[in-house]
Amino acid sequence: MTDETLEEIKALIPHRDPFLLVDRILSLEGKTLITEKTFSPTMDVYRGHYPESPITPGVLLAEAIFQSGALLIAKIAAPDELKAGVPVLTRILGAKFKRGVYPGDTVQITVKLTEKISTAWFLKGVLQCKGKTAVQIEFACTLAQPSA
Numbered sequence: 001m002t003d004e005t006l007e008e009i010k011a012l013i014p015h016r017d018p019f020l021l022v023d024r025i026l027s028l029e030g031k032t033l034i035t036e037k038t039f040s041p042t043m044d045v046y047r048g049h050y051p052e053s054p055i056t057p058g059v060l061l062a063e064a065i066f067q068s069g070a071l072l073i074a075k076i077a078a079p080d081e082l083k084a085g086v087p088v089l090t091r092i093l094g095a096k097f098k099r100g101v102y103p104g105d106t107v108q109i110t111v112k113l114t115e116k117i118s119t120a121w122f123l124k125g126v127l128q129c130k131g132k133t134a135v136q137i138e139f140a141c142t143l144a145q146p147s148a
Contacts, residue, residue, distance in 0.1 A: 012074040013067060014086050014146060018044070021064035022109070025071060031113035033072040037064050041103035056101040061135045062092070065125035068109045069141060073121055076113070077143075084119065084143040091140035099134045101127075107134065119143060 009022055026034040039056050046054035070087035101107055107129045115122040119142050127135040 009071065013070045015067055015070075019063075020067070021060060022067050022071065026108070028072075028075055031072075031076065033068060033075065033111050035064075035068040035071065035109045035111075036106060037109065038106040039101060039103060043103070046103050054103050056103075056105070058095075058097045058135065061097070061101055061107070061127055062095060062137055064107065065109055065111060065127055065135065065137055066139060066141075068111045069121075069123045069125060069139065072111050072113060072123070073141060073143075081143065085145040086143065087121070087141040088144040089139060090120070090142050093138040093140075095135070095137040097135055099129065099132060101129045101134050105129050114138075 006020075006023065009025065010016065010020070015021070021037055022035045023038055024036045026036055045057060045060065049055065049057050066089050073087045074082065107127050109125060109127045111123050111125040113121060114124055121141045122138070123141070124138050125136065126133055
């Protein structure tokens with residue numbers, strides 16, 4: 001089991017505060033990565049997203065899964081592949097939002113590489129909160145150079 005620091009995560013993907021949505025890498029086994037994120041009650045988004053009864057926006061939960069997928073790719077890709085750039089989302093399939101995630105909740109995200117065809121990486125992600133599935137999604141990424 002690995003316990004990557006935030007600095008190590010930042011070395012693998014280009015995301016930064018306030019849009020870095022992964023706090024820790026918990027484990028990497030083969031083509032499966034497990035990460036963790038705690039949604040701080042002080043996040044600005046809660047001031048405007050149902051402020052009387054705040055809930056984490058589904059788009060942020062999906063993005064946490066996508067960032068975990070980017071971390072998986074960065075960890076398992078061959079060094080010469082990573083010269084092509086950073087993982088960029090190219091497709092979202094079958095997103096299911098099953099339950100809410102609330103301020104202060106810690107989620108566990110599992111992403112698995114299901115197939116790699118040429119430069120396309122196909123993944124499945126599941127985000128769980130309190131041991132129950134909150135979001136599941138299939139998606140694809142490719143490596144691309146960041147724009148200048």
